[in-house]
Amino acid sequence: MNEITEIKNLSKSEIIGLATDTATDAIEGGYLDPILARIYVDKMELYIKSYKASIKDSSITEAELYDKKELLNKFAGVKLEVAESGIKFDYSNDSDWCELKEKEDAIKAELKVCEFFLKAVKPNTVVNPETGEYLSPPIRTSTTSLKVTLK
Secondary structure (H helix, E strand, C coil), rough: CCCCCCHHHHHHHHHHHHHHHHHHHHCCCCCCCHHHHHHHHHHHHHHHHHHHHHHHHHHHHHHCCCHHHHHHHHCCCCCCCCCCCCCCCCCCCCCHHHHHHHHHHHHHHHHHHHHHHHHHCCCCEEECCCCCCEEECCCCCCCCCCCHHHH
16 A cells, blocks of 8 residues: 555544655655755645645535534544634724724834844944943844745
């Protein structure tokens, strides 16, 4: 049995394990260049995202044909339910909310100016005139990744 063709029968943890093992074996075994592997996976991700978008409406329509209990039991290892998602609320019809939002926006603008200034500060070079303390530049953190842009 080819595990990849039988992915529909695997649990979430089994799929993660299969992906990890397959990638490790291919890279460490010298069967696949890691950069090419990353490019292939990014292309597959785009394909899957587009495929999912293409079947979204028809899969919801099909799922609505089942009652809730039947839908939960029909597909082994998968919990399916038709649900609302991406719910948003528009509060702009309330004057109190609008007033608070204006204050929030003003504070965000002030923070942005402050952050821009602090990014340029070098340690022990600028003194806060109100406190007499040196201003500290922000602590910069980042992660290293391989950026892939499909053309």
